[in-house]
Amino acid sequence: MSENTSDNKKSVVKTRNFIHEIVEKDLLEGKNGGRVHTRFPPEPNGYLHIGHAKAICLDFGTAQKFGGKCNLRFDDTNPSKEDQEYVDSIMEDVRWLGFDWEDRLYYASDFFDKLHEFAVKLIKEGKAYVDDQPADIISQQRGTPTKPGVESPYRKRPVDENLALFERMKNGDFPNGHCVLRAKIDMASPNMHLRDPLMYRIMHAEHHRTGNKWCIYPMYDFAHGQCDYFEGITHSLCTLEFEIHRPLYSWFVDNLADSDYRPRQIEFSRLNLTYTMMSKRKLLQLVEEGLVSGWDDPRMPTISGMRRRGFTPASIRNFVEKVGITKTEGMVDVAMLEHALREDLNKNAQRVMGVINPLKVIITNFPEDKVDMVDAVNNPEDESAGTRKVPFTREIYIERDDFMEDPPKKFFRLSPGTEVRMRYAYFITCNNVVKDDEGNVIELHCTYDPASRGGNSPDGRKVKSTLHWVSATENVEAEVRLYDRLFMVEDPANQKDSDFRQLLNPESLLVLNKCFIEPSVKNAKPLDQFQFERLGYFNVDKDNSDEKMVFNRTVSLRDNWAKQMGK
RNA sequence: UGUCCCGUGGUGUAACUGGCAACACGUCUGAUUUUGGUUCAGAAGAGUCUAGGUUCGAGCCCUAGCGGGACAACCA
Numbered sequence: 001m002s003e004n005t006s007d008n009k010k011s012v013v014k015t016r017n018f019i020h021e022i023v024e025k026d027l028l029e030g031k032n033g034g035r036v037h038t039r040f041p042p043e044p045n046g047y048l049h050i051g052h053a054k055a056i057c058l059d060f061g062t063a064q065k066f067g068g069k070c071n072l073r074f075d076d077t078n079p080s081k082e083d084q085e086y087v088d089s090i091m092e093d094v095r096w097l098g099f100d101w102e103d104r105l106y107y108a109s110d111f112f113d114k115l116h117e118f119a120v121k122l123i124k125e126g127k128a129y130v131d132d133q134p135a136d137i138i139s140q141q142r143g144t145p146t147k148p149g150v151e152s153p154y155r156k157r158p159v160d161e162n163l164a165l166f167e168r169m170k171n172g173d174f175p176n177g178h179c180v181l182r183a184k185i186d187m188a189s190p191n192m193h194l195r196d197p198l199m200y201r202i203m204h205a206e207h208h209r210t211g212n213k214w215c216i217y218p219m220y221d222f223a224h225g226q227c228d229y230f231e232g233i234t235h236s237l238c239t240l241e242f243e244i245h246r247p248l249y250s251w252f253v254d255n256l257a258d259s260d261y262r263p264r265q266i267e268f269s270r271l272n273l274t275y276t277m278m279s280k281r282k283l284l285q286l287v288e289e290g291l292v293s294g295w296d297d298p299r300m301p302t303i304s305g306m307r308r309r310g311f312t313p314a315s316i317r318n319f320v321e322k323v324g325i326t327k328t329e330g331m332v333d334v335a336m337l338e339h340a341l342r343e344d345l346n347k348n349a350q351r352v353m354g355v356i357n358p359l360k361v362i363i364t365n366f367p368e369d370k371v372d373m374v375d376a377v378n379n380p381e382d383e384s385a386g387t388r389k390v391p392f393t394r395e396i397y398i399e400r401d402d403f404m405e406d407p408p409k410k411f412f413r414l415s416p417g418t419e420v421r422m423r424y425a426y427f428i429t430c431n432n433v434v435k436d437d438e439g440n441v442i443e444l445h446c447t448y449d450p451a452s453r454g455g456n457s458p459d460g461r462k463v464k465s466t467l468h469w470v471s472a473t474e475n476v477e478a479e480v481r482l483y484d485r486l487f488m489v490e491d492p493a494n495q496k497d498s499d500f501r502q503l504l505n506p507e508s509l510l511v512l513n514k515c516f517i518e519p520s521v522k523n524a525k526p527l528d529q530f531q532f533e534r535l536g537y538f539n540v541d542k543d544n545s546d547e548k549m550v551f552n553r554t555v556s557l558r559d560n561w562a563k564q565m566g567k
Numbered sequence: 568u569g570u571c572c573c574g575u576g577g578u579g580u581a582a583c584u585g586g587c588a589a590c591a592c593g594u595c596u597g598a599u600u601u602u603g604g605u606u607c608a609g610a611a612g613a614g615u616c617u618a619g620g621u622u623c624g625a626g627c628c629c630u631a632g633c634g635g636g637a638c639a640a641c642c643a
Contacts, residue, residue, distance in 0.1 A: 015580090015581095017580090041643095042643095043642085043643050045642090045643080075597045075643065077642095077643080078642060078643075080642095081642075081643090091639050110577095135639095135640085135641055138640095138641080139639070139640085140639095142638070142639055144568095144569090144639050145568085145570075145638060145639060146568045146569045146570090146639095147568085147569085147639090148569090149639090162608070164568060166587065176641085178643065179641095180641055185606075189570085190570040190571085191569095191571075191638075192570090192638055193638075198640095200639060200641090201641035202641080203641080217641095218642095218643075219642085220642070220643045221643095223643095224643085238573070238622060240573090240636080240637070241636095241637060241638085241643095242643090243571065243572060243637070243638090244570080244571060244572085244594050244637065244638050245638090246571090247571095267572085269573085274578085280643095284619065322579075322591065322592080323579060323580075324579065324581090325573090325580095326573090326579090326580070327572070327573060328573055328579095328580090329572095329635080329636060329637095330578075330579065330580095330603055331579090332578070332592095333577090333579075333592065333593070334575085335578085335592060335593060336578075336591080336592050337592085338592095339591090339592060339593090340592095342604090342605095346604075346605060347605095351602080353602095371582080377601090380600095380602085380604095380605075381605070381606095409604095412603070413603090415613060421601060422601095423602070424601070452627095454601090455601045456601075463601090465601095465602095465603075466600095466601045466602065466603095467602095468602070507624085514633070531602085531604085533602050533604085534602045534603080534604070535602090536604095557602075557603095557604050557605095558603095558605095559603070559604085560603050560604090560620050561603040565601085
């Protein structure tokens with residue numbers, strides 16, 4: 001397991017982190033019979049986001065790295081918040097990211113019977129009791145982090161009475177909140193989670209899997225570690241906020257275990273991304289208040305949103321790999337994510353020409369009805385992608401940004417009197433600028449050099465730039481959606497004094513119509529990806545139809561010119 | 568006034584368990600280029616939160632501070 005050498009490039013997980021070191025050590029010491037078994041345990045109460053992707057890659061990746069297994073387990077102990085819709089989306093997202101739980105799909109609810117049995121065992125051992133006090137009293141008695149709690153008057157309730165009461169709780173004899181089952185640990189512990197934590201609460205609610213079988217449901221702490229144990233998990237990886245739960249996790253498991261085997265909880269820091277909000281609650285709010293179009297709005301940091309936006313599974317996996325796993329809480333620059341995205345797309349995206357902000361150009365010396373099919377390379381990074389034909393005609397569109405009537409010195413593109421190359425087609429020279437009554441440029445009259453077909457002049461003449469273009473008569477008209485960061489501030493989650501809704505970027509979505517794309521994209525299907533040359537990476541949105549093509553800009557190309565202009 | 572965790576260039580990580588801090592992103596040069604993309608070459612930028620200590624030698628070990636975070640849901 002120590003062959004993490006450079007020739008091990010096939011391995012999905014190339015890097016090593018502190019968790020891998022722990023696993024290696026456990027293996028070396030012969031723990032758990034040399035098994036490595038992890039799990040990804042989402043609660044089905046929302047859609048997965050990029051932060052979950054980090055956990056998924058770690059959980060599945062660690063198992064893969066050590067030849068172990070990883071389960072998918074839905075942590076469905078709170079029927080009031082959970083839903084089948086979320087279960088379905090989570091499974092789709094995990095698969096899409098490239099991971100497979102094979103036949104190991106579990107639900108915490110699969111273990112409700114065993115959990116109940118275990119609770120009864122604890123009661124019999126005098127380690128759990130039924131508390132009749134209302135929530136606010138129990139909360140009050142718990143003390144504060146700096147002040148010890150006081151014991152419940154019901155703490156010394158006899159075993160038989162506890163057993164009978166718990167049975168009645170289970171049978172539905174009591175209304176919600178009437179009483180709870182608590183573990184008897186230590187009300188004076190400096191760790192609040194050990195101050196007689198709740199194990200079960202009464203909740204008359206229909207569960208998405210167990211229906212109405214239960215009206216008591218286990219709390220997270222009374223379910224998670226035990227489920228790990230039942231499934232044979234060896235390394236239970238979770239985020240930092242559960243660190244303080246670990247002693248409780250161990251307490252329950254130690255009371256349950258009948259062998260040397262123990263699942264072990266290890267915590268790592270969650271992912272924070274600049275200009276991004278990762279809280280499930282807030283994401284739900286964005287969806288419910290219609291601030292975005294849905295969980296899969298391309299501006300959302302959800303896996304489904306990113307998928308729709310055009311992210312690839314590999315780009316997300318690579319990003320997670322680059323970010324690493326530690327216990328330090330930081331904030332990763334989205335630029336890192338975008339880099340991983342561009343890196344993958346550059347290698348794989350089909351190139352195509354599209355003009356999203358058109359300016360008409362008439363090639364005055366080009367034959368009226370001629371459709372000149374020129375050869376274009378599909379992907380300069382991948383020769384096997386081949387070439388295609390693109391129609392060049394007398395009237396074409398170029399990008400408005402590619403023309404300036406009165407350009408600054410470093411502007412290489414088209415301006416009156418200059419010659420530029422139309423990619424894969426001809427050199428053209430701008431002779432005349434046509435304006436409307438208000439002085440807006442509406443059309444350019446140019447001439448082309450017939451000898452420059454393909455993009456080179458036989459006399460070896462050079463031009464300073466190459467422009468993309470689309471025939472004004474042979475094209476596909478499309479709607480193009482441009483996206484920008486959803487939030488205007490780097491750390492929207494930490495703007496304590498302002499409502500996060502006020503931090504939303506009003507220009508996060510810009511819809512452009514009358515965009516023209518070369519005809520080759522006509523039969524593209526939702527999710528198909530392209531690079532619109534010189535503009536960025538785009539994919540076909542699910543709103544696409546035969547009547548109207550719809551593209552999303554996944555991410556722009558890096559643009560040094562725009563950067564210079566910005567200064 | 569508690570317990571636990573964290574503290575390395577702007578950002579994210581690394582440093583073979585003590586040997587004069589490396590990689591990626593970002594930034595800035597320059598070269599190449601039928602994408603102002605890609606690629607390539609190079610540069611700037613930290614002396615590792617602070618102060619002591621151990622040691623021939625400390626980012627790594629010890630002590631004390633400082634700073635940040637988590638914990639008081641019948642949420643997970």
